[in-house]
Amino acid sequence: MNPVQQFRLEEKGVRFRNPYFFLRILLLAFFVFTPFMFRSFEVLDVVLKIIIFSALVASYDVILGYTGIVSLGHVLYFGIGCYSVGIFMGNLGWISYGHLALAFLIAIAVSGILSVLIGLFSLRIRAIFFAMVTLAFMEFAFILSSQLRSITGGDDGISFKLPGILAVDYSIGHFLGIELTGRILSYFLILLICMILFLFMLRFVHSPVGRVLQSIRDNEPRSIALGYRTYLFQVIASSFASCVAAVAGACFAIWVRYVSPDSSLSVSIMLDVLLMVIVGGMGTLYGGIFGAAFLMVTRAFLPKLQVLVGSILPGVPMAARLSERWLFYFGLLFIIIVYFFPKGIVGTVQEFFSKRRTS
Amino acid sequence: MNMPHPPIIETKDLTIRFGGHLAVDHVSLQIPPFTFKSIIGPNGAGKTTFFNMISGQYRPTEGKVFLKGKDVTSLSPAIRTQLGIGRSFQLTNVFLSLTVLENVRLAIQSQKDIGFNFWKNYLSFSELENQAYEILKMVLLDTKWNVPASGLTHGEQRKLEIAILLALETEVLLLDEPTAGMALEEVPSILELLKQIKNRRDKTILLVEHKMDVLMALSDSIAVLHEGRLIADDTPEAVSKNREVQEAYFGGGRARG
Ligand SMILES: Nc1ncnc2c1ncn2[C@@H]1O[C@H](COP(=O)(O)OP(=O)(O)OP(=O)(O)O)[C@@H](O)[C@H]1O
Ligand SMILES: [Mg+2]
Numbered sequence: 001m002n003p004v005q006q007f008r009l010e011e012k013g014v015r016f017r018n019p020y021f022f023l024r025i026l027l028l029a030f031f032v033f034t035p036f037m038f039r040s041f042e043v044l045d046v047v048l049k050i051i052i053f054s055a056l057v058a059s060y061d062v063i064l065g066y067t068g069i070v071s072l073g074h075v076l077y078f079g080i081g082c083y084s085v086g087i088f089m090g091n092l093g094w095i096s097y098g099h100l101a102l103a104f105l106i107a108i109a110v111s112g113i114l115s116v117l118i119g120l121f122s123l124r125i126r127a128i129f130f131a132m133v134t135l136a137f138m139e140f141a142f143i144l145s146s147q148l149r150s151i152t153g154g155d156d157g158i159s160f161k162l163p164g165i166l167a168v169d170y171s172i173g174h175f176l177g178i179e180l181t182g183r184i185l186s187y188f189l190i191l192l193i194c195m196i197l198f199l200f201m202l203r204f205v206h207s208p209v210g211r212v213l214q215s216i217r218d219n220e221p222r223s224i225a226l227g228y229r230t231y232l233f234q235v236i237a238s239s240f241a242s243c244v245a246a247v248a249g250a251c252f253a254i255w256v257r258y259v260s261p262d263s264s265l266s267v268s269i270m271l272d273v274l275l276m277v278i279v280g281g282m283g284t285l286y287g288g289i290f291g292a293a294f295l296m297v298t299r300a301f302l303p304k305l306q307v308l309v310g311s312i313l314p315g316v317p318m319a320a321r322l323s324e325r326w327l328f329y330f331g332l333l334f335i336i337i338v339y340f341f342p343k344g345i346v347g348t349v350q351e352f353f354s355k356r357r358t359s
Numbered sequence: 360m361n362m363p364h365p366p367i368i369e370t371k372d373l374t375i376r377f378g379g380h381l382a383v384d385h386v387s388l389q390i391p392p393f394t395f396k397s398i399i400g401p402n403g404a405g406k407t408t409f410f411n412m413i414s415g416q417y418r419p420t421e422g423k424v425f426l427k428g429k430d431v432t433s434l435s436p437a438i439r440t441q442l443g444i445g446r447s448f449q450l451t452n453v454f455l456s457l458t459v460l461e462n463v464r465l466a467i468q469s470q471k472d473i474g475f476n477f478w479k480n481y482l483s484f485s486e487l488e489n490q491a492y493e494i495l496k497m498v499l500l501d502t503k504w505n506v507p508a509s510g511l512t513h514g515e516q517r518k519l520e521i522a523i524l525l526a527l528e529t530e531v532l533l534l535d536e537p538t539a540g541m542a543l544e545e546v547p548s549i550l551e552l553l554k555q556i557k558n559r560r561d562k563t564i565l566l567v568e569h570k571m572d573v574l575m576a577l578s579d580s581i582a583v584l585h586e587g588r589l590i591a592d593d594t595p596e597a598v599s600k601n602r603e604v605q606e607a608y609f610g611g612g613r614a615r616g
Binding site (some may be wrong): 002003004005008074099165203204206207208209210211214218219221222223225226228230232236240243304324 | 389414416435436437438446448452453454455456457460461462466468469473474475476477478479480481482484485488489492493501505506523527541563579
């Protein structure tokens with residue numbers, strides 16, 4: 001047996017004993033028990049959005065962090081997922097499990113085909129071209145969704161109901177002290193779907209194709225010289241990521257039961273995704289979770305700082321005035337993270353531990 | 360003399376112009392299969408550029424490249440590698456963030472039929488890692504297999520460059536100054552490796568080198584480029600006696616190494 005085989009065997013042996021494995025279990029446990037630990041809908045809402053955005057950001061990381069191509073329109077596929085569910089449930093009013101599943105499938109198919117076409121047409125040319133074309137398509141979709149009133153509900157969007165156990169007024173009864181409503185069941189359905197998406201993405205980046213993608217990110221001309229038609233691999237990566245984003249979007253629609261151009265297709269969501277991937281760390285997948293958590297949590301709770309400070313230090317106007325500027329603190333936090341975690345939270349921590357192990 | 364095999368690589372009037380500068384000027388060369396040909400010439404003679412046109416990184420302004428009689432001039436470098444033209448680079452060109460083993464494994468993977476597999480773990484193709492490890496042994500890099508390529512010394516990166524080329528298992532090997540920048544005591548082991556490959560007579564080797572003693576011992580023939588033109592193409596003995604070559608290369612331009 002050669003040292004490589006030896007090493008791989010040892011690696012396998014400690015698969016369920018290494019700290020990363022425990023961290024994963026811990027994270028999953030946290031998400032599973034959130035509905036039981038926190039009774040407030042507000043917290044549940046933030047945690048669920050973290051789950052969905054983790055999947056969306058990780059899918060973006062497959063393109064940006066693993067393949068090294070910049071897309072500025074990734075949220076387009078998220079929007080396709082949202083609208084697919086919205087149109088089936090709301091506009092067409094086909095409220096059944098079958099149609100919900102069909103909405104998912106159509107979202108995946110449309111995203112897959114569209115991203116292959118965009119990729120084939122624009123990845124061959126320079127990288128910046130892909131960034132511009134994807135952005136243009138997203139803008140175009142945004143305009144379409146706000147103009148095609150009869151289908152998309154225009155700027156007002158579509159509100160809709162969900163079938164059976166996912167309906168808001170559904171309830172199976174009590175369990176561990178909470179009422180298992182349609183909301184809670186939706187939460188668990190979405191958690192399950194996003195977990196499956198994560199497993200798919202992990203498998204994808206650790207597949208032979210995933211390794212070629214990393215070689216492209218490192219040194220594309222060399223990858224070509226090895227005989228890889230890199231542009232086909234880039235198309236595969238971008239369409240895989242797009243399908244994942246579409247499913248994440250469909251999940252988002254299930255949660256909020258409402259779609260509109262601003263909530264599902266806007267440039268500001270794209271910016272959020274970019275911030276999340278930078279904060280979490282590129283090329284790590286798990287970075288998505290931390291990036292999403294950072295943004296969602298600060299966004300949700302920094303504005304409350306004012307209330308908090310007001311209750312702790314009543315009658316100190318200086319403190320009240322300072323706590324008003326939550327967006328400023330958000331920016332400051334962001335800069336601090338980027339400064340101290342240049343490879344993102346997960347990337348920098350991983351680097352720290354792998355350095356400690358080798359030294 | 361017996362009829363040689365039809366050439367495996369042939370260039371016809373291969374020419375490339377950068378702006379007004381003729382970097383390679385109507386070079387026609389035939390390389391019989393399973394032979395060892397060296398290409399020499401002073402700095403800037405166009406050797407690397409000539410390689411770049413054979414392996415496809417550059418498109419010639421004029422002229423054609425044939426592989427086994429097939430015109431490959433308009434094919435991409437990726438396709439040419441798949442057809443059998445492998446290439447190592449003068450300026451080290453590896454995947455810096457990937458491990459040494461992974462650099463070589465990727466080269467092996469590209470020649471297998473698993474290229475587009477995205478549903479299995481890459482480690483489930485364990486024979487690829489084993490083959491990669493064997494190749495690392497050949498270039499004396501096996502102890503460094505788990506180090507990222509960025510953690511290698513310059514000389515070690517040169518060896519990795521060669522390992523990647525060998526891993527491709529192509530019929531044609533283009534080696535652009537493989538030993539340049541290597542520690543002196545490491546050079547003999549690499550030359551020994553080249554000699555072994557040559558003696559197996561199952562590969563066609565094109566070598567750009569400046570070390571004359573290396574070339575004399577290894578080459579079946581030597582082609583000399585000077586200012587983009589082919590000024591000689593003959594046996595090592597004949598080339599070393601050639602007046603024009605002596606003036607251009609040994610006399611005028613100082614050889615490195
Ligand atoms: N991409 C390029 N653009 C412009 N000029 C180029 C390019 N590539 C090569 N050249 C020019 O072509 C000429 C030949 O360069 P080349 O690198 O092929 O020489 P060489 O024989 O490999 O030299 P050395 O022994 O230094 O490696 C040089 O004058 C170089 O400046
Ligand atoms: Mg050169």
